[in-house]
Amino acid sequence: MGEAIVITSGKGGVGKTTTTANIGTGLALMDKKVCLIDTDIGLRNLDVVMGLENRIIYDIVDVIEERCKLKQALIKDKRFDYLSLLPAAQTSDKSAVTEEGMRKIVGELKQEYDYVIIDCPAGIEQGFKNAIAGADKAIVVTTPEKSSVRDADRIVGLLEQESIDPPLLVINRIRNHMMKNGDMIEIDDIVQILSIDLIGIVVDDDDVIKASNSGEPVALQPNSKASIAYRNIARRILGETVPLQSLEDEKGVFQKVKKFLGIRA
Amino acid sequence: MLDKKQFITIKGTKEGLTLFVDDSCTFEHALNELREKIHASRPKHDEPVVSVKVKLGNRYVQEEQKEILRKIIAEDERFTIDSIVSDVVRRDEALQWQEASEVKTVNRIIRSGQMLEVTGDLLLIGDVNPGGKVVSTGNIYIMGRLNGIAHAGINGDKQAFITASYMKPSQLRIADYISRAPDYESDGVYMECGLIDEEQDKIVIDRLQVLSHKSEISGFGRRMQNG
Structure with missing residues (x-):
């Protein structure tokens, strides 16, 4: 029996879809059977980020309205055998899916897969309620901006009323130089306000945009910072203890020696 | 006769x-x-x-x-x-007084969009996040950070006050008085209280020590006086 994790944020544009794609890819890289579900009916993106847009035949609304079997609607990833995507419909709207329908689909997928990752739409309306309906766990994505943290706080409040484990936090799009200057909210402050466990921090990396435009999740790249961050999140989901990535850029030899000698830089 | x-x-x-x-x-x-x-x-x-x-x-x-x-x-x-x-009170009135004079203890975080409303005094163990709101008919004591809105004495009790371990509220409201945070970015204060200053006719934030000058802190005493 697998586990269903919903990726949510409240605010739009903080990187829910990117996070979903990359956590899914990260788990698949570690030989887990993963199914991604896009619940953003009418504004589907996950298929584009995964580079699977051309392969869509049926979608989640077709499954709910019983025009096809669940298996028929699943798209197998081109890179991994055990990574699938259940795409959202582009022509309907959020009311085409019900909470009951979601629970049924997620329940069925959990029999087959180790992890079911659900990409939640922005907002707190029906789409959000549908997305969290079948979930066992939740990951809240936020950026170090006031508005985004505020919305994340609201979402955490709503999630607390559901029968879901306490949500985990991903802080996305961290710009190191701004954080140093105090122009962005610090990670500690965000964690203090939201008071939920942090599961990963991801720096703002140009590679993420490049990768999503080419339909190859950034987690597949060996060395980029964001890629390592997403793979670390996947490892933490599997229960490994991985230290948080350092935000600092590569240090000079002199500083390394200082650090080695235990002198505070 | x-x-x-x-x-x-x-x-x-x-x-x-x-x-x-x-x-x-x-x-x-x-x-x-x-x-x-x-x-x-x-x-x-x-x-x-x-x-x-x-x-x-x-x-x-x-x-x-x-x-x-x-x-x-x-x-x-x-x-x-x-x-x-009068030396006599009615049973239901007495019960009302009791409710209004009790301290309700709540242990949770009040997040954005959430509102906690109690009759009597409120002892909140946890933070009030920005966008969250706590309301009581009596005093509000927060063991945590007050970053949202707190409204004490909502039924018009001007003697009510608000204390917090860390105070950086977006608004403080006592009875029908409202004060808000300044437009410029400012640091919060630790262990202080908000109360109505009758001379200035507005809400002020001051050290907790000033509360010892207030004659009646308990809600019951206030109710006895005000009837």
Whole structure:
């Protein structure tokens, strides 16, 4: 029996879809059977980020309205055998899916897969309620901006009323130089306000945009910072203890020696 | 026989007059005598207005009856009513008082979009995040960070106050007073309280020590005084 994790944020544009794609890819890289579900009916993106847009035949609304079997609607990833995507419909709207329908689909997928990752739409309306309906766990994505943290706080409040484990936090799009200057909210402050466990921090990396435009999740790249961050999140989901990535850029030899000698830089 | 007995006794004190109303006669009898007495002992027009305390002993009066008493005494605007005190309270009123004087302890985080409302005093163990709101009819004590809105004394109790371990509220409200955070970015304060400064007629934030000068902190005492 697998586990269903919903990726949510409240605010739009903080990187829910990117996070979903990359956590899914990260788990698949570690030989887990993963199914991604896009619940953003009418504004589907996950298929584009995964580079699977051309392969869509049926979608989640077709499954709910019983025009096809669940298996028929699943798209197998081109890179991994055990990574699938259940795409959202582009022509309907959020009311085409019900909470009951979601629970049924997620329940069925959990029999087959180790992890079911659900990409939640922005907002707190029906789409959000549908997305969290079948979930066992939740990951809240936020950026170090006031508005985004505020919305994340609201979402955490709503999630607390559901029968879901306490949500985990991903802080996305961290710009190191701004954080140093105090122009962005610090990670500690965000964690203090939201008071939920942090599961990963991801720096703002140009590679993420490049990768999503080419339909190859950034987690597949060996060395980029964001890629390592997403793979670390996947490892933490599997229960490994991985230290948080350092935000600092590569240090000079002199500083390394200082650090080695235990002198505070 | 009945006529001989005095139902109303008037005593003069430094603060004004105290009217003792006998609690064994009917309310009508007492009212009749009160009218006469008030008429007879009315001060002259050049004398100052006298404040009157009414003590009813073991007599229970309804709100309407209190209104009648007020009307009779304050008729000529030579007397003002300071208080009407009865030794008896009704059961449901007493229960209401008890509820209003209890401290409700809540242990959670009030997040954006959430609102916590209690009757009586509120002891919140946890933060009030930006966009969250706590409301009480009495005082609010927050063991945590107050970053949202706190509204104490929502039914108009101006004596109510708000304390927090760390205070950086977006708004403080006490009774019908509202104050908000300044437009510029500012640091919060630790272990302080917000209360109404009657001289400045606005909400001020001050050290917790100033609360020791307040006569009544417990909600029950306040209720006893204010009726």
